[in-house]
Amino acid sequence: MRTKLLVGYFGLDGLNLQLSRILYHFFTVVAGGPESSFSFSTAITLEAMEKVVSVCNGSSTFWREPRLAVRFLLELFRGCPEHQLSDRESIHDHICEKLALLRQPAKFLSSEELRQEWKKKMRDLNLQIIDIAATRGRQLLFQGLHEKAIPAALLAIRFSLQIHGRTSTALVPAYLCLGEACIGLRKLDKAEEYLSQANWIAITDPNCPSSIMYNLHRNLGLLYAAKGDDADALRHFAHDIYHASEEFGTNSLKTSGGYYHMANVFFRQSKMDMAMSIYRQVTKIWYRYLSEISACKIKQASQPETITISAAKDEPTQGLLNEWDEAEATQVLCTIYDIWESSPKKCSKDLAETSHALSMLYFILGQYHKAREYGNKAYMTCENPKYAEEITEFLNNIKI
Known part of the structure; x- marks a missing residue:
């Protein structure tokens, strides 16, 4: 009724x-x-x-x-x-x-074997939910949707607590996601609370891997940079670079992120020589990586025929860079390009190399109009004849 x-x-x-x-x-x-x-x-x-x-x-x-x-x-x-x-x-x-x-x-299960099987199934299901939530949170952060990343990160923490306990380093990535989202929303006190919790978990585990530690210090560095505490920001970025180099190598893309954020602090302090030197290192790392991918793409596409480009419609990304690499490369290289472009003491080599890197990036992403634009800029600003030939060869190979 x-x-x-x-x-x-x-x-x-x-x-x-x-x-x-x-x-x-x-x-x-x-x-x-x-x-x-x-x-x-x-x-x-x-x-x-x-x-x-x-x-x-x-x-x-x-x-x-x-x-x-x-x-x-x-x-x-x-x-x-x-x-x-x-x-x-x-x-x-x-x-x-x-x-x-x-x-x-x-369910009522008649044997211990069935009960253990059911428990394993439930645990696996919990782990799948944690993985989905953590991945979703990172995706939203890269899209700049900080507010929407928070529920995903909170859910990952909730289920991680049930599965791993309060002191497990498995909780750290979710806390870092929360901290980064709060930094993006300028809720710095909340961000510090979450990052402090992540830091406590990490330092109480002597076996915490460098793959977690570098990301922790990077987020702490971003927090202190947002608060205007440059000294602590630089200290954490130094730790970030150390752990990333230990885990991935000094010339890894993972390590380049720490260099980039450190250079931003020096740039804000008007320590231009130090900032520009580090920006050059970041550009070189990306340039080397993008050169390998673009060369591979050109070689594959030239068999049996060369790449043809439609001026009417860009092609989709072909899986050579994951979405995190794409977002980071675009942000980092465009920022560095703008800095070189607006610098009163323009260095043709720096501007040409960054423009060439951006041209290769957009070529890999299938955004051929932008690839042509930055490729032409690289050629026009280049004063080294040998390097100009290299840029010309790249443009000719991809038919743009």
């Missing part, structure tokens, strides 16, 4: 009985039922009901177990409407089915 009244009240008489059961259980909890332990700021409105219907229709598992849908919807409807939308777009839409499987009631 109460279910019929609820459905009738919202004008949803056409809904089937199973959806009515889900809605009844859910709004009983929202209204303060025995399962409710959250406070909700969202009023029970027709708009809220439509969200419930949308989520339930997206998961066949929810139809089989109404109370399972309730648990998921409790998480979805926590907080204000803006946060709910952010959560859905950030992570919930990506883990809906896996979360539903994870929230299934425990």
Whole structure:
């Protein structure tokens, strides 16, 4: 009877009985039922009901177990409407089915072997959710969507705590994601809180790998740089470079990020000689890497025929750079190019090398119009005849 009244009240008489059961259980909890332990700021409105219907229709598992849908919807409807939308777009839409499987009631299993198998399955499912959330958080950060990265990082921490415990270094990447998101939002106190937690976990583990330590120090350096504390920023960037060099080598792309951020601090301090020297090192690292990839792409495309370029439409990226490398290369090289371009003492070699690197980058990304633009700039600014021939050969090989 109460279910019929609820459905009738919202004008949803056409809904089937199973959806009515889900809605009844859910709004009983929202209204303060025995399962409710959250406070909700969202009023029970027709708009809220439509969200419930949308989520339930997206998961066949929810139809089989109404109370399972309730648990998921409790998480979805926590907080204000803006946060709910952010959560859905950030992570919930990506883990809906896996979360539903994870929230299934425990089955009765007759043997120890079956119980252990079920536990392993649940653990693997938890690890998959952690991986999805961490990856999603990083993707959103690279897109500049700092606000949306926070729910994904928080979910990764929540599940990591359940699986690994509070002192595991597996928590550090998620805390770093949170810290970086807060720095991007200029919530520096919050960022310091998360990064301090990550730092405490790292320093209490003598076996914490350099692959984690370099990223930790990079984020701490960015935090202190944002606060204007250049001395601490430079100290952390030095540690970043040390750990990255130990793990990946001094000429690695991973290491170049520490160089780049250190150069930015020197540039802000007007220590131009030091900044320019480090910018040159960063450019050389990217130039060498992009040269190898572009040469490989030219060679592959020239068999059996040379690359042909459509002026009307750019080609998509062909997987030679991952999305993180693409975003970092574009940001770093464009920034350095702008610095050389606006410098009162322009160095033709520096400007030509950076322009050539950008030309190769956009060629790899399939953005041929930009590749041609920066290739021509490299040729026009180059004063070394031998290097000019190299640029000309590159432009001729790719037919732009």
